[in-house]
Amino acid sequence: MEYMKMFDNLSVPHPFPYQGSKRGIAQYILPHFPADVNCLIEPFCGASAISLSARVKGLTKKIILNDLNEPLMHLWEEILERPGDLVKQYEQLWHEQHPDKKEYFFKTREKFNSTHQPHHLLYLLARIVKGSVRYSSSGSFNQSADNRRSGMRPNTMRQNIFDVSSVLSGITSLSSVDFREVVKKAKKHDLVYMDPPYQGTSFTRDHRYLNGLTYDEFIDALKVMNQKDVSYIISYDGQTGKKYHGKPLPNSLSLKHLHIKAGRSSQATLLGNDDETIESLYLSPALVDRLGREKHSIPTVLPQKQQEIMFA
Numbered sequence: 001m002e003y004m005k006m007f008d009n010l011s012v013p014h015p016f017p018y019q020g021s022k023r024g025i026a027q028y029i030l031p032h033f034p035a036d037v038n039c040l041i042e043p044f045c046g047a048s049a050i051s052l053s054a055r056v057k058g059l060t061k062k063i064i065l066n067d068l069n070e071p072l073m074h075l076w077e078e079i080l081e082r083p084g085d086l087v088k089q090y091e092q093l094w095h096e097q098h099p100d101k102k103e104y105f106f107k108t109r110e111k112f113n114s115t116h117q118p119h120h121l122l123y124l125l126a127r128i129v130k131g132s133v134r135y136s137s138s139g140s141f142n143q144s145a146d147n148r149r150s151g152m153r154p155n156t157m158r159q160n161i162f163d164v165s166s167v168l169s170g171i172t173s174l175s176s177v178d179f180r181e182v183v184k185k186a187k188k189h190d191l192v193y194m195d196p197p198y199q200g201t202s203f204t205r206d207h208r209y210l211n212g213l214t215y216d217e218f219i220d221a222l223k224v225m226n227q228k229d230v231s232y233i234i235s236y237d238g239q240t241g242k243k244y245h246g247k248p249l250p251n252s253l254s255l256k257h258l259h260i261k262a263g264r265s266s267q268a269t270l271l272g273n274d275d276e277t278i279e280s281l282y283l284s285p286a287l288v289d290r291l292g293r294e295k296h297s298i299p300t301v302l303p304q305k306q307q308e309i310m311f312a
């Protein structure tokens with residue numbers, strides 16, 4: 001039990017709701033980190049749940065966050081460098097939205113689409129249904145608001161943003177490039193954690209996330225990373241009920257394939273049903289060797305139902 005407590009997510013702050021966030025299952029991913037991570041690289045960072053957890057738990061010295069969604073990375077820049085200004089601007093939007101928050105949301109979305117201001121994006125993320133970011137084929141943010149709710153209260157937002165900022169600022173660098181560019185930075189003592197867009201959504205015509213990425217492009221990039229002995233972990237599509245999502249990663253990559261019971265929080269909701277989701281976790285050959293050299297033992301004390309599946 002003690003070990004799981006070390007990896008629970010209670011004390012890890014989060015900056016904004018983001019669909020696909022790994023916040024809820026970070027505790028099952030962190031035990032696969034080697035002990036000597038110098039820099040954790042998150043090329044598909046979104047809300048950066050794994051980097052935040054890893055840093056809070058002291059599992060990495062430095063962090064590189066990257067996401068192809070440029071306005072999102074500008075929001076991260078504000079969080080790290082000007083958190084006070086950001087929360088003030090959010091507070092103003094939050095108060096101004098009353099009494100017609102439906103209309104106010106549309107106006108703010110229009111402003112965001114023409115100016116890409118970080119505080120507008122923060123407000124949109126706080127108001128949209130389940131943090132599910134959607135863009136039109138022309139690149140405009142087109143998700144609607146959850147009008148039953150007003151979005152995170154300014155005081156809570158202030159606390160979250162300041163906490164996230166203090167965890168990450170000073171040790172984190174940011175970029176907004178294709179993931180293949182940022183993984184090139186990985187060195188021997190680094191670790192890359194990748195959570196690419198779900199195949200069930202953005203690998204198809206559904207623009208659930210900004211910019212699709214094809215399966216073949218992803219596999220090609222992994223081959224190059226294997227050739228360079230990069231240590232990496234991938235969160236990947238899995239299974240909801242009896243239904244499999246996405247094409248599994250090929251055996252030719254020699255990855256270690258684990259499974260995590262992810263509950264009903266992320267992909268099941270994204271795909272519109274109620275079954276339990278089992279997500280895949282793949283470890284690269286270089287990472288498996290590194291863990292073996294450290295005589296790293298995956299914790300044996302896992303909650304009963306998790307244990308069955310982690311070692312399946």
Ligand SMILES: C[S@@+](CC[C@H](N)C(=O)[O-])C[C@H]1O[C@@H](n2cnc3c(N)ncnc32)[C@H](O)[C@@H]1O
Binds near residue numbers: 068180
């Ligand atoms: C499943 S989400 C990541 C969620 C994240 N793990 C979290 O905890 O919030 C995938 C992210 O990949 C980004 N993305 C899509 N294609 C990309 C690419 N080619 N390079 C870098 N990022 C990309 C999307 O903008 C999206 O934020």
